[in-house]
Amino acid sequence: MNEGKKSFADVEFGEDLPEFHPAIDMKSVKRFTDATGMSWSRFNDHEEAKKQGLPGAIVPGIMSQGILAAMVNNWAPGCTTLKIDTIFRASLLVDSTATCRGVVTDMVEDEGIVEVDLTISNEAGETRVMGTALIRLQDA
Amino acid sequence: MILDLHSHSIRSDDGRAKVENYCQWIRKRELPLDGFVLTEHRQWDAKSDYRKLEDETGLCILKGSEVETEYGHVLLFGVNDDLVAALDFSRLDLPLHEVVAAADRCGAIAVPCHPGRVTVGMCAHYGTLGPCEGVQVIETLNGGSRGTENEEAIALAEQYGYRGVGGSDAHIVSFIGRCATKFEREIRDIGDLVSELRGDAYEAVSFKE
């Protein structure tokens, strides 16, 4: 019944989630903004974004949040997300190479709850988005 | 002895880390830290008592504060009732010279943090406001710095003869200990920390990967 799903017993405090580079090229961002009705120039056009004082087109904050939520779901199939809290510290540029990381930083055994630190950093290693997710895993 | 002098817990508006989890993380990852100081934003956390957690984990857990001045943000170590009465910790525009003087008068010490950071660091303000008298120590290594912000802080310290400390500025558990301060002598309480910061037997260290 639990096949393919991650259980609480499968998780260890301090465990790293698999690191990956999210698809934040212009095509992928346009796909997201089309899907959410957010097809604005600051997300979809580098030159127009620069005219608005930005260093280039930026990834929408809610796309970053969605990417991090997906990272957690892909790491822990079948989990129930209770909370996802993201802080947009600085702009994440479209067409940049970003890295998503996650790590288990709290475990509440009685409730099967796990907390995960989440970050998206840029090529320079600077954290652009950070946050936490609280998820519930089923018993082993 | 190595202490991370700059960290935030869920008591700060933008902090997402529980103190217990900082301890657990340090032990699990075998970080070379002997403890850390909680420097919550714009407040003095008089209530929290971490002595039991210190006993359980063997870590030194001290409390300070991070206040905001016209020169940027400033860490306060050795906060006591006198200092709380002297300063409104919630203000965004405390005069730095008053913070430094009040800390000195009350047996504490003020340490401007992330000096290289735009707007909330003192480097840029030195160009417009001039140097602030009484500053002795600044944070030369900050775990949240971007680009050349730490290099600018180190250059400022060299220019004005300031001593340098390090702190992670952690807001989430996994960022604790990215930068810290290595002391030659043991520190057991906040009084020891203030005494040591007034001396020169320490250095800022970075553990950023």
Add this chain to the structure above:
Amino acid sequence: MDIDVNQLKEDWCGRQFDEVQIPVAAKEIVEFAQACGETAARFTDPSDPDFQAPPSYTSRFHGGRAMPKDFPIQSHQGFDAGKCVHVNGPLRAGDTVTARSEIHDIYTKTGRSGNMLFIVHRMTFTNQNEEPISVVDWRLVQNQVSRKSKREAGQS
């Protein structure tokens, strides 16, 4: 811009100022999920028996207005500092959610962008059966007072 934060909080926090109904379609859920990199069938395949929206899905929604009528600060002047989603129940295709908006908190701090006024805009989502779906806190920042340094302004 001089703003009395305590007065603002007293005048505006905790009062619902907007309510909208939003139908939720399977196609939109799938597009959102795939664009975020979700791979599980429960988020990407409408035929999955547990098909539902990804946990942060309600972050995408806006109400009829971003701020209360006559609120002294216009939302288009600010930037997005973060979003927190408390998930209370699954959102399914075919649901119609009701989103109710209020100002939850207002506070100030200084950061790289200068003196900042934070407005926490809260949207509470329920489904057509009034079952709780999620609460989304959106932290919107207004640059309250310019404290930009010479360097930042490009003068040095």
